[in-house]
Amino acid sequence: MAHKIPNFINVRDYQKDAISSWYNNNGKGLLEMATGTGKTITALSLSANLTKTVGKLAIIVVTPFTQLSLQWVEECRNFNLLPIKAFENKNKWSPKMEQYIDAYNENLLENICIVTTNATFSQKTFQSLLANLKNPALLIIDEAHYFGAKNLSKSLPEHINFRLALTATPERWMDEEGSERLLNYFGNKVVYKFGLDQAIKEGFLTRYYYYPHLVELTPDEAESYVELTLKIRKLSHQAKVDKEKKEIMNRLAIKRARIIYSAHNKMNVLRGIIEKNINIKKSLFYCGDGKVQSDVNIEVRQLDGVMSLLRNEFNIEAKRFTSSEPNKTRSKILTDFEKGEIDALVAIKCLDEGIDVPSTQTAYLISSTSNPKEFIQRRGRVLRKHKDKHHAIIHDFIVLPPNPYDFYEKEDEMFNIERAQLGKELQRFAEFSNLAINGPEADNVIWKVKQKYNLLDM
Template identity: 60%
Template sequence: MTFELPGFIELRDYQEDAIQNWFTNEGQGLLEMATGTGKTITALALANELFKRKSRLNIVIVTPFSQLSSQWMKECRNFGLKPIKAYQNSKVWTPQLDDAIRAYNKGLTDIVVTVTTNATFSMAPFQNRISKMDENTLLIIDEAHYFGAKQLNKHLPHKFLYRLALTATPTRWMDEEGTDNLIRYFGNKVVYSFSLRDAIEQGFLTKYYYYPRLVHLNEGETEEYIELTNKIKKLYYRSKEDSDAKESMERLALKRARIIYSAENKIIELSHLLNEKGVHNHSLFYCGDGKHKEERQVDAVLKTLKTKFNVNAKRFTSDESNHERDELLSAFESGEVEALVAIKCLDEGIDVPATKYAYLIASSGNPKEFIQRRGRVLRKHAGKDSATIFDFIVIPPDIQDISEGMDDFYNMVRNQLKKEFLRFKEFSDLAINGPEAEDVIWELKKEFNLLDI
């Protein structure tokens, strides 16, 4: 088995800088690189350089999902490697990994590469095999922000000397402790940052247009939103000392968030938008996991596309097998499938560079989610000069009737809009038509004293 940089790959300057910074930090560190800027290639090139310096190397690569692990397997093969697929069928991979570890420890082989998923990595069969691995192991964690969570962080092996984290969003939303633990494990340092702005300005990602679409909650949704907010407020102070109250508050907060994700008028607004702008090939529709009336939002969008607009659209969710997803991605790239309607499985690292239009029908206030989704759309592709993002921003009805005199309702609306507008700011700042997008929400920002966003 050979391990070398493929002849068709030429590292960019920023990738070489990232690799050098990691070595300068004694073989540990986190690379904060925008989605679509070549994190996988950078990591494998780094591993190749470490292998040259050490003459032998054990590599463990961990990703959140099997689909993403499959992409890593493919890239490893491009580098001449024969990775062990250590996920899904444990009866197959456990004896393969056992044999590879024994061969490596006896000096019969100089390179072992194992690709796994977060779930498999954290389970006993894999953790037991880590104890048999050499300390001179390179651990590569893709989409590393997940490992700030306690249940995953506790499984990170401290015996491994070489550690590389990859993510576009190292800061965990509302989890300072998790962020600190993550960075501490990976050498106490973000050793290199390459932002989305850098990538767009230097021509490595596609420029994009951004169009916010305002969606009103209906009366029933507004009433439920207010009722849930009042219940959450009552539990807030108790939750600091009462775990049951905290659990109840979090459950109510999730229920309230789903009102925003699943607002019924989103489907109506989507129909208006498609009537106005037309339906385009290579379109990606992001939905929430909530319901529209009595059916899942993803199914409601799919039905709208097929029946009202005669679009060859397909669902892309966790219900589809890996094989089905691979076929869908291939058909989408070729144009045979015009649109994909997804929930969350396209959020993390799955390559869909052909995407030209994205419809964010459900977006949370979590920067990790909406930054990843934008990144899916901005990858370079033949015949793609720019991308277009439509963002469905939820606002309450009858904005004009709300005054600062109605303090509770006013503040409730303001807090909700602030979450939506933070996403708007992130998207509009780098958009080709940023000032034009700003005009759509200017009056709302002024009305609710949010001009600083």
Template identity: 35%
Template sequence: MLRSLVLKGVYKSDQDDILRSFYFPALAAANRYDRAVGYFSASSLSEAAQALTVFIKGDGVIRLVVGAFTAQSDIDAVREGLRLKEISERIGAEMVAAVSDIDDELFQHRFKALAWLIAHGRLEIRVALRPNGIYHDKVGIISDADGDAVVFSGSANESAAALLPTQNYESINVFPTWRPELADFHEPHRDSFTRLWDNKSRGTVVIDLPTALKDNLLEVAASLDGPPDSEREAQIAERLRALEASDEAEPEARLPRAPAMIHGMPFKMREHQLEALRAWQANGYRGVFDLATGAGKTITAVYATVQMAKGIPGLAVVIAAPYQSLADQWCEILEAFNIRPLQCYISKENWHDDLQKRVLDMQGGSDAFQALVVVNRTLRTPEFQAALARIPGNRLLWIGDECHHHGSESLASALPAHAHYRIGLSATPLHYLDEERNARLKAYYGDIVFSYTLAQAIADKVLTPYNYYPTVVPLTADEASEFISLSDDIARAFMREDKGSGPPSTMLTALLMKRARVVGSAANKMIALQKTLAGRPPQQHALFYCGDGQVEMDGVDEDDGAEDGQPTRQIEAVSRLLDDEGWKVSRFTARESRRERESILQSFKTGAIDGLVAIKCLDEGIDVPACSIAYILASSKDPRQFIQRRGRILRRSPGKTIANIHDYIVVLPEDAEDVSGAARKLITGELKRVAEFSGLAENRNEAYAALRPILTAYDLEHVL
């Protein structure tokens, strides 16, 4: 409640973070918010919406008054009940025009908060009209369920500019209503707002929100995947403050630097990270860091950037990530190190012109430091390639995140050959089949200069220990028949190709993928999963990894895109099963938009949903440290995939002491006719993953006992 907060009487922007120290805690305790912000503009609307991302989490209501220019004739007409629609439409059009072209990130985030609240019936906006001028009062009343309130007034415009001490000197005065000695200060403001809202304020006429602006807000709300996030608002505001402060500071203040705190903890490099950097330096500032997922590859590379920027004037760092979600995570980490990179992804219009200017500065040596973050798709474009080629190579640090992607022919040719300094980052740098790909990777980045295994990370308490629970799942008779037939076709294709270590042909790849889908989407996995979940309540922070194939299900709804008794995608089947079991889950696949994925991940992290049902989109890089349990219903034979997946759930998180992995191991049924030995090959292939997972598990003996019957049947006890 409000009375429990420690509030200052005056907040000044040169000393206080008004957003975090006042608005966030006060509105988080509120169930009602009355606000008047003066003349309508983009900045005043941003002011009105400040910290409403916190207010969204409750169920309180907001009354907002904004002012507008008008004439005496308009006031008279409205008072007489004339031309109200005409005047409202004109003002509404002016308001929409005032906000339609604003691309400021902070404004857009807060505008979405207003839109969400309007759409959910929790925000009412009215417009105050005054003749020969504007309504200009600025007052707020934050009330809680106990009847207490905090009244504040003053000059603070919570727009982007007003948040920056170097732009405007702002202050607000705060008056808690439970302090009787302050009654003469807060009561006039409360009475004034009530009169204004009720259209009883002398010299002012109040009308409802114009339809044009309300429709605009509702349109924005319809495009949202979820409510805007308060932490994101704070990050944007902090970045704006830091950016403005650095622009006014000496050039040295804009250089990268290690933070005092990161992720709420004191920052300190781990010994294995420093060892990696020493090995990289000894190798001529080139090489690959083979660090276990969650061991801090990103931090290691950024710290290298900080150190190199001290000794190389005009250093330019270019970071290439495979996906936008990973690029966003890089940008967040970089900001903690006082690095504000140009984001070269999403839309070319957002970065192309700025990139040209920055490259000119890099060529001329006028910038002390520059940073770019690009995704692999943009990296290959002619526009980015042309700009990249113009960056002086003797001042270029190239960082390839998940660098195993750069072994492909198309990406290898896009890497800057003139970059003097190169870091490759991957928990799984080498491909288990394609030696040509591995050779291209080594030719560019050099050797793996440092490795840090999962066993080391768990022993050093960098990652969380885990339990492993394998479940044997036999194929159905039809699945077994198809698997054996495909295995025979694959064997014949291998004999025809005989390409040694080269990549498989298109036809062979198609056969391998088809057989993998049979294993990944085995129908009996659904029965096994149901048994695993039976009698257990839903558990938060769970991941379900599915295949991209189909399973047979009875009674499938038409909404799932299949007739009764026909195949449906495994991810749909798993989602339905979890829904039946009372789980709140969301799918996380390539079908969801970037915005949808961001919203889903936020819901997952906060516990608004219990789990994610994914295909492949969580295999690399996505940071979900809170995850504590995984169900692996499909996995390829590529060690890269299951190593990445295991690392995904072993990241450290507050209160997380152990992780649990449930794995479903496919075998042929005992009565399958297996002349070619497909059954043994299948279980042998599956056991590569099982051996990797069980070897470091806390309950490795229990895992072995669960698999012992099948190991004995195929004389494979030696594998584990």
């Protein structure tokens, strides 16, 4: 069977433009496309066209997670490819991969396709087999921002002539070197952009309502936050010249950030939202790794606290969706969620990258970091089109830290750093509200925060 675009898939004009731009950059490039705009279809349509052009093609697809790799396997089959699932048990996939590569190199096969994960791709076994592959070959890296990391970037093969990177967030957060490494490998260029605003405007993604909810720290949390802040301030000048002091300061900053991620009152705010909402079906709840105080004053993981609240207090059929569940279990959970047999999924990070849950109606962002990649991915999960969905709803939990005006002098360098950090957080909220159906209403909440923290100039 020839690798080709199936009749039931209509390649959209913007996807055709993305493919043309990649060709014009000598078969290398990065596609910056919003989550939910069909990066997989674009990539496989590109590879089908490339097969026609060059006569034969080996395709290597790399994704960050097994669940996402399994989705790629299914999509590849639609394009008349028979992919090897090169992840999990090495004894099963490595002999088959070796045979496929040998057959391709001897011109016995016109197309081979290997789908793997970041972890397997970087292993010695996979790398040694890949080194034997002859061109023409196409490397497709999905959620490519991971490969800006120093260790992963070392596994990118120089001998493969065609290279395609896919991501909604090509710039790595606080890592200019990593972002540059990524671009360098993929032809020094983002060859095509298709942003969220354009995707919503043109009807490829669902419009949404955005509801930011302000969360106050408890007195004890606020006291700990201020105490850590003052310690960080004390170390800040020494940390510039003393590596050990810098490491101590970073540990204190992480400890302080956890206070925000795990703020106890998030559970109270969530309880209030659910009490006002009759329908919780088709909901995603994003939690953090931290712990919260339960109602009986026992520390539990935030995820477990949310699960308990949904199931025990509100009798909501909720399932956890984390990396701890086996692949088969996760696949069944997604199927049951799609059928409506499960009302809610409670996740940490496992749903961030590319996993399709298009029927999702509502997302609760209980914990998000300042990393733009995270909130862009999470917003994208709920904006995918679905026949039963007219709009989406996003509830965003905004924890208010103590005001830096309360414990810093305005001339203090750390005061400006803290103020700038708050400003960055507000940029995230503003981006959410700018594209929302109820933008002015959401902006009003953000304006109140700016007013409280004297950030009206940001």
